[in-house]
Amino acid sequence: MNARRIGPASLTRLLGAWREGRGGPAYRQLADSLRLLILDGRLPLDVVLPGERELAATLEVSRTTVTAALARLRDDGFLDRRQGAGARTRLPKGPGERGMASLMAGSASEGLIDLASAAPPAAEVVHGAYAAALSQLPAHLPNHGYAALGLAELRAAVADRYTRRGLPTTADQIMITNGAQHAFALMLRLTCGPGDRVVIDHPTYPHAIDAIQRASCRPAPVGLPGEDWDVEGVTAALRQSGPRLAYFIADFHNPTGRWMSPQSRFAIAQAAARSRTTVIFDETLIDLWLDAPIQPYAFEEPDEGLVRLGSMGKSFWGGMRLGWIRADVQTIQALAPRRASIDLGTPLLEQLAAVHLIAGEETSLAARRDMLRHRRGVLLDLVRERLPEWKVASPPGGLSLWAELPAPVSTSLAATSERFGVRLAAGPRFGVDGAFERFIRLPYTLPPETLAEAVDGLAEAYARLRPSQAPARASLGAMV
Amino acid sequence: MNARRIGPASLTRLLGAWREGRGGPAYRQLADSLRLLILDGRLPLDVVLPGERELAATLEVSRTTVTAALARLRDDGFLDRRQGAGARTRLPKGPGERGMASLMAGSASEGLIDLASAAPPAAEVVHGAYAAALSQLPAHLPNHGYAALGLAELRAAVADRYTRRGLPTTADQIMITNGAQHAFALMLRLTCGPGDRVVIDHPTYPHAIDAIQRASCRPAPVGLPGEDWDVEGVTAALRQSGPRLAYFIADFHNPTGRWMSPQSRFAIAQAAARSRTTVIFDETLIDLWLDAPIQPYAFEEPDEGLVRLGSMGKSFWGGMRLGWIRADVQTIQALAPRRASIDLGTPLLEQLAAVHLIAGEETSLAARRDMLRHRRGVLLDLVRERLPEWKVASPPGGLSLWAELPAPVSTSLAATSERFGVRLAAGPRFGVDGAFERFIRLPYTLPPETLAEAVDGLAEAYARLRPSQAPARASLGAMV
Structure with missing residues (x-):
């Protein structure tokens, strides 16, 4: 299935100084380093490694060392067992999620x-919200239960929440999704084709990078020096790389925790409008201000071309797998048929529970x-x-x-x-x-x-x- | 956003004999025909139409007719209002899902x-299963709730179900998904790149065609003459078009309701193995035999390269949005990191409920x-x-x-x-x-x-x- 190859030079670069920092024989150091790269996601799965002879030459070690290292990885289940065609990266059998991009692993x-x-x-309120939702479920059981854009009540509740927070929003500007990552995948499918560039913060959320790369797009990273965003850097990236999309975690950035100032938001939104780039603000963490309360919508910005992703995952519970997209009505309508090519909707009970959680959020978010x-x-x-x-x-x-x-x-x-x-x-x-x-x-x-x-x-x-x-x-x- | 164009010749072909079969002035006939094509999904959204002059020439009507027809569509919300750049197809505002591929609309x-x-x-048992799941939920609330491959209990329950039905299966051969359509989208992402061919039944499930086309792949349709499958036709398509994937609804085909004979399954599986094509059997409707009980696994077939998609949607309820993939362990492991680029898992409560539904399925499926x-x-x-x-x-x-x-x-x-x-x-x-x-x-x-x-x-x-x-x-x- 779709085997990619990695050249000896690229692999050597990824391995870096693999002989430093550890003891033991060279073959074991090499095997450990490769294992780490696979577990870490930097050496993708299903990638065919260079041949042993070639690898030995590039790494400047004996062929025996390479053979022994690869044999060890095979034994541990990190390479497939086929000979001849070149070893291919995989994950060992056993506890299924083990090692997969490590972030997804159960502990x-x-x-x-x-x-x-x-x-x-x-959150403590989650169980009660599900119980309330269950009592409403019978009214929905006679219907088939599909809704590409989400349950009308929940779309209205999410829209009201934006309006309450200072950003007037109607229900037809909201699409309910299976979490913010799913929302981002849908936006990628809507706006980008193979080879298109997507401006990202650097560092940023690992699964956002995965989503961009697996959609055959190219991340255009902009660093985060200082305390706020690098508006000049972002503006230059928007101007120079002609990206279709830009993805920012402006409200308590993952992993750094920083917050984007209103001035930076305004300047970035304007620069994006000039380059006709759709800007995504991932608001997954927006409820989790821990010092002064924020006022994220307390500034004028061009609404056109701005898309916001929300989620119940961090504010309430990740096990709900529920998020949303806020955008202009045209974008929401264009998303619906795209979604049908990925999945047919969000589970109904989760949506009923989310309505209850949003209604009572003031107390539970404070806690x-x-x-x-x-x-x-x-x-x-x-x-x-x-x-x-x-x-x-x-x-x-x-x-x-x-x-x-x-x-x-x-x-x-x-x-x-x-x-x-x-x-x-x-x-x-x-x-x-x-x-x-x-x-x-x-x-x-x-x-x-x-x-x-x-x-x-x-x-x-x-x-x-x-x-x-x-x-x-x-x-x-x-x-x- | 990604505007595609449709040429005047293609549009004329799509319109067919638009002046037949209806009364009224020509502009209204033209507008009605275009509206139908858009609602029907045959003229995609976000497609830029040819200019009015060009269209009038190709359709052999007056420019006034074309102008009036497009104006009418604009008024009804089926074309956007921008002038100059060429009219672009869209759906009217209002009840969100209205018209979207019609299959997804609420009634x-x-x-x-x-x-x-x-x-x-x-099914009547759905509410009770959710209630039972809710009583188990507290044990899971202290955890973050994500699992890319699904809840261990449910993976085991689905595997046992296959084993009971004659196809020995282990839990690590199962990945839980958000329905069978999501499962198919994941398999497309795993096996296919842009331009790859996917053999399908013709007719087949509309969202399967959507998923193939939106993944930039090309459907290779094989007709369904007679009562069983056209094994020769499928074999020829596998041999000639070099497809990565073949997708069959063998167990009560949608829309025709037919069932694939064991001989055809065997022959198709063998032909696919020869062309190294991954075969998907979509088993969404497998529980719904209405005449003689079927024995879908009562024959020998090469398990390698065969993937089965299952779903709770038709057997229990679509509002659950829960399905699965059954494949070899390597394929399941390769799917997990691909999934993270689309979504981060299936809601936990749905998975607990599914365990209960599967345990009691004998009675409820009979009803x-x-x-x-x-x-x-x-x-x-x-x-x-x-x-x-x-x-x-x-x-x-x-x-x-x-x-x-x-x-x-x-x-x-x-x-x-x-x-x-x-x-x-x-x-x-x-x-x-x-x-x-x-x-x-x-x-x-x-x-x-x-x-x-x-x-x-x-x-x-x-x-x-x-x-x-x-x-x-x-x-x-x-x-x-």
Whole structure:
């Protein structure tokens, strides 16, 4: 099925300084490094590796080393067993989700503390909302239950929510989706064709990068220096690369937690209008301000070409898989037939439950912010105490710290920390081309006692990396 | 956003004999024909029409006629209002889903009897299954609720179901999806790139055609003459067009209701193995045998390269939006990261409810088959009595009759029948390139008294078409 190939030069570049930072025989170091790249998602699945002879020549090791490394990976289930045609990357059998892009992995089943996903538990009100929804369900059971744009009541409730928050909206400007990622995939299908460019924050949400690349589009990353957005950088990217789409997490950016100022929003919206680029603001984290309340719609902006994605996932619960798109009526209508080529609608009961959750959100969101504010403080204190070399700042909202490490060891840290009971998503997962080896995302979504345990594990793992840190710094520097 | 153009020649071909079969001034006939093409999905949305001058020349009418026709469509909301750049197709504002591919439209809101969708109401057991699921939900609320491959319990339950039915299956061969259409979209993303061919039945499920085309792939249709499948035709298509994928609704085909014989399955699976084509059997309707019980897995076939899609939609309720993929373990593992680029999982409560529904399916499916068997008989009797010129046969299962009309008037009938209170999906929705104007799908999913009302409306609509039928037959003949 669709086997792509990776050339020896590209693979060597991905491997970086694979012989640094670990002990043991060369074949094992090579196998471990390749395993990490596969688990990490940087070496995609179903990719055919170069032949052994070629690989040995490019990596400047013996052919025996390569053969032994690949045999080990085969034994562990990371390469398929066919000989001759070139080894192909895969994931081992067994607990299904294991390793898949690490962010999607379940934690409980493997006894690791999951710092790879930044997703809080369900709000207390979720069960009650489902119970209320269940009592309304009988009225819908005689019908077939499909609605491409969503249940009328929920579309109205989401529209009213925008209106209440200062952005007048009608129900026909809303499409209900299976979460914000699904909403983004639909927008990609609507606006982009193969080869089109999509401007993104850099770093940004890993699954957004996946969605762009799997839609055969090209991410055009713009860095995030300083505290706000780099308006000049964004404007230049919009002007120069002629993107169809630009995707920003303006309200408590994932992973950095920053918030886009009204002036930046205005300037970016104007620049996008000039280049006829559709701007997407992913508002998945907008409810999670932890310092001053924000007023995201308290400025004039051109509404045309601006699309907002919302989600119940972080404000209430990810297990609901419910989100929405807010756009102009034409866009919403154009989305409906596109959606039918991906799926036929959002489950009805979830939509009824969402109406109840939105109606009672004021109290429940306040409680959720209190909880997260407390956990943010706990994690900041823990990191500053146990890992004083790491630079962390208190984000104004969102779900995670974006810690800066003194050396580009994020991937090694993620690998080592699993041995100390902690699963991490390494910095490069949040970027393209191997960037962010000097950063690690640390979510504060878990309970305080679990966070304490996790930081213990991190500190131990980090201590293991240290001896080899000084030499590694120079050789890995080029990857940052 | 991605405006495609349609040339005057293609549009003229699509319009066919637009001046036949209706009265009134030419501009209104032209406007009505274009409106139908848009509502019908044969003229896609966001397509830019040729200029007025060009159109007038090709259609051999006055420019005034074209101008008036386009103005009328603009007023009705089927073309956008921008001048100069060429009129672009769209759908009118108002009740959101209105007209979108007609199959997705809700019926109740507009007072039409919905014969466009073949989807039964919820099984009686659905509410109880949700209640049971709700009592289990608290155990899952402390977790983040995402699982790319689905809840372990449900994967095991679906696997056991296959095993019980004669096809030994393990849980790691199952991925839970948001319905069978979502499952098909995932398989397309896994196996196909732009331009790849996908062999389909012809006619087939309209959303399958949509999914193939929107994934930039090309359907390779194989007709369904006789009673079983055309094994020679399928084999030739597999050999000649080098398709990545072949999609069959072997178990109570939509729309014809036929069932693929074990010999045909075996021959097709073997031919597909020779051409290295992945075969998908969409088993959405497999539970709905209405005559003799079937034994779908009672034959030897090469399991490699065979993928089965299942769904709760027709067996229990479409409003659940839950389905699955059964494939080899490698395929399931390769699907997980692809899925993350479209959505992050299926809602958790639906999965818990599905476990309960599968556990008690024996009784509830028997009741559902009894209900559908009765309604099939009612509809057959009604059509034979009120529309004796239409050819209908009793399908061995599924949800619909595929009626053959004495003339190629399916699209006109669908348009006219709305005035008599019935929404239909015209025959060409089930094919490519305007085929099946001589057929209409008639689902027997609605209650008997509603079916009687619907057939009344159909008979009246059909009577209106009759006077112009004889002349139309010759000129429209080329479209069949």
